[in-house]
Amino acid sequence: MTTRAVVIGVGHYLPERVVENAEFEKSLDTSDEWIRARSGIERRHFAAEGQTTSDLAVRASRAALADAGLAGDDLDAIILATSTADLTFPSAATMVQAELGMTRGFAFDVQAVCAGFIYALANANALIVSGQAKRVLVIGAETFSRIMDWTDRTTCVLFGDGAGALVLEAREGAGTNADRGILATDLHSDGRFRDILYVDGGVSTQNTGHLRMQGKEVFRHAVEKLAATATAALDKIGMEAQEVDWVVPHQANIRIIAGTAKKLGLPMERVVVTVQDHGNTSAASIPLALSVGKERGQIKPGDVLVTEAIGGGLAWGSVVLRW
Structure with a gap:
């Protein structure tokens, strides 16, 4: 038998204020x-x-716990992926831990920008497979509106705020691709490309800073690297792209999403797309899309999903799981 990290709950939250594209016409060209x-x-x-x-x-966490039929103290660990934590320290994850009434276990943040949720999922999977935790709450949450340069029309129109969460639980599987849960993970980073997507400030520079991006360069790396990491994760378990029911990509740009699907040889009808309604919510985008995809009736028990993301670092990766 093989221990698998199985999704037993999912939820999301979006702030009340909705900003339509037309609102930017008042202050930007x-x-x-x-x-x-x-x-x-x-x-x-x-x-x-x-x-x-x-x-x-x-x-988002309360929604995911409700979906799983659990309370905060039923959790062993919380991993929160974010680049926009409330404070320098303590971690935002420990703040969530307190609010959920979780008085045991441990909580920590992961920072890999838009790839953060993939990194968090991989870490949660490792904790469960190694026996260090039975139930892990994995969250992606961002307030990117706090780091926008509102005079830069190439970046400030792209991002939004939100949060999504999954509850993972250790379940026994047969060790085959028919098992529910996380089947494969694939992570990468390359710090040589830091200058194409970054924030020009931080704690040690004593300046909060704003997001800066070379859009064409990010696009060039994104499609190639996202398709490659998704293929690599599938190769690890001997699966073909055609066996995938849903691609649930990082929701950054519809052209990147479509380009990656094309490279994988999959039609857009098998891609969960939410970017039109949420913009790029960085580490929150994949769990948001998973939650919305379930709400829509797209994602069903037993479906094979590939999730992939790329963000500043550059950092990128993918996860294959059976819902």
Whole structure:
């Protein structure tokens, strides 16, 4: 028998404020048509004043726990993927832990920008497979609106705020691809490309900074690397792309999503797409898409999913799981 990390609950939360593309026309040389054509984004959500990343994470976590029929103290660990934590320390994960009433176990943050949720899933899987945890709450939560340069039309129109969460539980499987749960993971990073996507500030520079991106370079790396990591993860378990029911990609840009699907040889009808409604929510985008995909009736028990993401670092990776 083989221990698998199986998804038993999923949930998400989006801030109340919805920002349509047209709102940017008031302050920038841009238009709804320009934004849609280049990104596929139509609207996004922004956190309210005083609303923090941990606030969003708690809302999504409660939804995921309710879906799993569990309480906070039923968890052994919390892993929160974010690049926009409330404070330098303590971790946003420990803030979520307290709010959920979880008085045992441990909680920590993972920072791999848009690839953060993939990294968090891989870490959660390792904890469960090694026997260090039985139930792990994995969260992606961001308030990227806090690090936008509102004069830069090439970046500020792309991002939004939100949170998504999964509850993973150790279950016994036969050790085959027919098992439910995480079947394979694949992680990469290459720090030589840090200058194409970064924030020009941080704690040691004593400057919060703003997001900076070379869009064409990011696009060039994204399609190639995302298709390669998804293929590598499938190769590890001897599966073909055609056996995948749903690709659930990082929701950054519809052209990247479509380009990656094409390289994998899969039609867009088998891709969960939410970018039009949420924009790029960084580490939150995949769990958001998983939760919305389940709500829509797209993702069903037994479906094989491939999730993949790339973000600043560069950091990228993928996970293959059976829902």
